[in-house]
Amino acid sequence: MRKWRRAELLEQMESCREQQKIQRRQQLKECEAARLRNATLLQDLQKTEDRLRGRPLPHPNLLTLETRYWASVEEFIPAWERFLLGKGPHPAHSPGQPPRRAKQGLPPRPKPRTAR
Template sequence: MMSAELPGEMELIEKHEEILGRRAELLEQMEGRREQLKIERKQQLERSKAARHRNTTLLQDLQEIEDHLRGNGQPQPHLLALETRYWASVEESIPAWEHFLLGKGPHPTDGPAEPPRRASTAKDQGRPPRPKPRTAR
């Protein structure tokens, strides 16, 4: 009886050893994968920190640029003078435009008060000639 059990037992022992060998291989693979994941997590953390630092630096640079563009809140003197003259000109021309916009008068540039222009005037002053009025089609 013992001899009949011996070949069966030998088969089981071989299968057992095969299973243990495969188990050891799988454990090695799992350990390798675990180490690989640890390395990937570490690299991801480093990339994340680098990106955070880069974003912070970019935000600071943008803030500096914005502050520089705003200046000290004081416009440059020549720009302030131009702006003042512009608004004075606008205020002076309001009455003429007001009549036109309300439909009570002619276009401010069409009036008889405007002296006839010579063709050479625009060239003499270094400006392009005024466009000719268009006719309705």
């Protein structure tokens, strides 16, 4: 009975070893595919960076507006986060003022055209 058990264990070990070899080969394939994808992405980023370097800088007034815009966005992020998580009021409403309701109804009809 011991010989039978030993043979069974050897067979299981061999089976495990084969599965590990298969997994290792698969991991190597996936690793190589990821490496190629990353290399392609890096090349694409480099090309994009090179194209952007060749462009002239935007007008200083535009840069100022953009900087102010992003500063404003960053200032309101905490209020929007609270609102979107359901933990606070809508950021556009002032603290003591109840929220305004949007007008409901149809848009005005266009004026009829006269035939010429």
